[in-house]
Amino acid sequence: MRCIKSNVDTQSVEFRTFEKHNKKLMATLHARQQKVRFDRPQRDIKRLRRQKKLLVRERIDLLLDPGTPFLELSTLAANTAYEGTVPSAGVVSGIGIVNGREVLVMASDSSIKGGAWYPLTVKKMVRTLDIAIENHLPMIHLVDAAGAFLPLQSGLFPDRYMAGRMFRNQCVLSAMGVKQVALVLGHSTAGGAYVPTLCDYSVMVRGTGGVFLGGPPLVKAATGEEVSADELGGADVHGSISGTADYAVNSEQEGLALVREIVGTFPREIKAAVERRESEEPYYDPRELYGIIPDDVKKQFDMREVIARIFDGSRFHEFKPGYGTTVICGFAFLYGWKVGIIGNNGVLFSDSAQKCTQFMQLCNRDRIPLVFLQNITGFMIGKSYEHGGITKDGSKMLMVQANLDIPKLTIMTNGSFGAGNYAMCGRAFDARFLFTWPNSQISVMGMEQAAKTLTQIRIKALQRQGKSLQDEEAQKIHDSIAQDYMEKSSAYYSTSELWDDGIIDLADTRKVLGISLSVALNREFTETPNGVLRI
Amino acid sequence: MAVKGETAYIRAFGRTFTLHIVNPVEQAAQETGTGSDTARAPMPGMVVEILVSEGETLTKGQPMITIESMKILTVIISPRDGEVSMVHLKSGDTFDKNASLVTLKKEEET
Structure with missing residues (x-):
């Protein structure tokens, strides 16, 4: 397979300008991640220390095999919600290695409101369990949560993808044979009591761990019975009397060691058979991506330059290179695994959509996982394109893409607008993982177009009420709409709402895709029947 | 090895x-494929900036014209070394797909 020949001049003024811009974006990203991971009020840390509890990051450190990677997911979930008071949505989730096995960790952060569940906490937990289902990943629950955050209970309790879905997902996982281990490190009350109880293995820490449908205050209020938490549902009660838990331990450290031992009894994952060869680092330095991705979402760049800085040896076999040139399709290797790549190099036309459709069918038949590199402003519009069947050709791309069972991974590299988002495997199309670069923008239409349209509507409404507007006022309306639109189309808003699995540093893309693909191969996949294509 | x-x-x-x-x-x-004489529009759009003038000598890959279409700014680069014989549009002009943007002098003439 040929090595891509880069046309990037790393000494050029443009490269330097973009590099400076993007490095600043990365510094902001890392600072924000650092803050949500470690920045907690002293009194909360002191309270946990008094209770002889470890902080959530310390627990995860003790759980995972030393020196192995941990791919944290949705670190910046809820970063623009609840005035920023619920870092990471109050729960840490990620993929790591325990005793040589790939596992998915989900750990409540009791330094934030006692680990209470906010609507976005529940959304993140449901997504985490979905990841376990989609990729057959064993789960480790580190349970230390106060339960639902009552003032917002209506936003997290009864709907299909709210709290109940977590327990439903746990039951589905069990039937699939995907193992789950819980370590109870705090009080797990009401619905939360089912989290450890539905696991295959439940370990409780003496003194701090508690599992009950109704805690002591509720019992007193309801029946008048006075009982301590330990007598009601402590580690020894459930370990020796009720059988609700399987092991009682004396400390968090002992519990984490026991969880490691339990995971060590699991069979090792069997990877789906896809073509494999020896891994090779990219020939071009991934850090050069900083100088390639422009400082303005409207500026065009060649996706081949991105491919050259992610995949093995910068090698790429391009499929149909002379046809539908605004999209790039082709094969490469990622840590030795063969993958198909679809990357945007402009607007989608009929021919580019058809090329993608053909290429996806090829990958499906030959069991080749797909990586989508999104930078898409949409499908081409206009009379001659409608006459040429652009909508029909786009529908083919959606039809085939949606029905694929081969693993799909998506990276939002720059822009993601309109139907292009769907066709290129946006969130609604079940990519196994979807990650966003911090420079990305995502919205149903571009900011300028949307702001102009909305401003016109607002001005007309005011005119109907008999108000006339000065240009200056119209500009003010435009600016405030644009500002709001800009914020809501940013990567940070996107990740806050769990529209992705996290924002990543450009230079980490290869590693993130590598871990994602490795776990995606834990589930066998099949060739699926396809929908009817409108030819 | x-x-x-x-x-x-x-x-x-x-x-x-x-x-x-x-x-x-x-x-x-x-x-x-040393490149054709005329750079054409890959899609309908509008000229944002003309970066070369007639008579100017270009090297392959040099930016000639910036166009905007479907919210994307695209820089049209010179397909080969040569001298600009004609710039077909000016800044702000709109054009259809395949419209001529910049023509270089035929290779034997340069």
Whole structure:
């Protein structure tokens, strides 16, 4: 397979300008991640220390095999919600290695409101369990949560993808044979009591761990019975009397060691058979991506330059290179695994959509996982394109893409607008993982177009009420709409709402895709029947 | 043996050999297609900026004109070395797909 020949001049003024811009974006990203991971009020840390509890990051450190990677997911979930008071949505989730096995960790952060569940906490937990289902990943629950955050209970309790879905997902996982281990490190009350109880293995820490449908205050209020938490549902009660838990331990450290031992009894994952060869680092330095991705979402760049800085040896076999040139399709290797790549190099036309459709069918038949590199402003519009069947050709791309069972991974590299988002495997199309670069923008239409349209509507409404507007006022309306639109189309808003699995540093893309693909191969996949294509 | 990009370093018989891998597909691609005389619009759009003037000598890959279409700014680059014979549009003009943007003097003339 040929090595891509880069046309990037790393000494050029443009490269330097973009590099400076993007490095600043990365510094902001890392600072924000650092803050949500470690920045907690002293009194909360002191309270946990008094209770002889470890902080959530310390627990995860003790759980995972030393020196192995941990791919944290949705670190910046809820970063623009609840005035920023619920870092990471109050729960840490990620993929790591325990005793040589790939596992998915989900750990409540009791330094934030006692680990209470906010609507976005529940959304993140449901997504985490979905990841376990989609990729057959064993789960480790580190349970230390106060339960639902009552003032917002209506936003997290009864709907299909709210709290109940977590327990439903746990039951589905069990039937699939995907193992789950819980370590109870705090009080797990009401619905939360089912989290450890539905696991295959439940370990409780003496003194701090508690599992009950109704805690002591509720019992007193309801029946008048006075009982301590330990007598009601402590580690020894459930370990020796009720059988609700399987092991009682004396400390968090002992519990984490026991969880490691339990995971060590699991069979090792069997990877789906896809073509494999020896891994090779990219020939071009991934850090050069900083100088390639422009400082303005409207500026065009060649996706081949991105491919050259992610995949093995910068090698790429391009499929149909002379046809539908605004999209790039082709094969490469990622840590030795063969993958198909679809990357945007402009607007989608009929021919580019058809090329993608053909290429996806090829990958499906030959069991080749797909990586989508999104930078898409949409499908081409206009009379001659409608006459040429652009909508029909786009529908083919959606039809085939949606029905694929081969693993799909998506990276939002720059822009993601309109139907292009769907066709290129946006969130609604079940990519196994979807990650966003911090420079990305995502919205149903571009900011300028949307702001102009909305401003016109607002001005007309005011005119109907008999108000006339000065240009200056119209500009003010435009600016405030644009500002709001800009914020809501940013990567940070996107990740806050769990529209992705996290924002990543450009230079980490290869590693993130590598871990994602490795776990995606834990589930066998099949060739699926396809929908009817409108030819 | 160590491979870096398209170069292989082989140590054998007490010596080091350096081999450059020549790919016939790639070589063929480089030999043909020196570029046509006229750069055409890849899609309908509007001219944002003209970066060259008639009579100017360009090198291959030099930016000639910036266009905007479907929210994307695209820089049209020179397909080969040559002298600009004609710039067909001016800043702010709109154009259809395949419209001529910039024409270079025929190669034998330069």
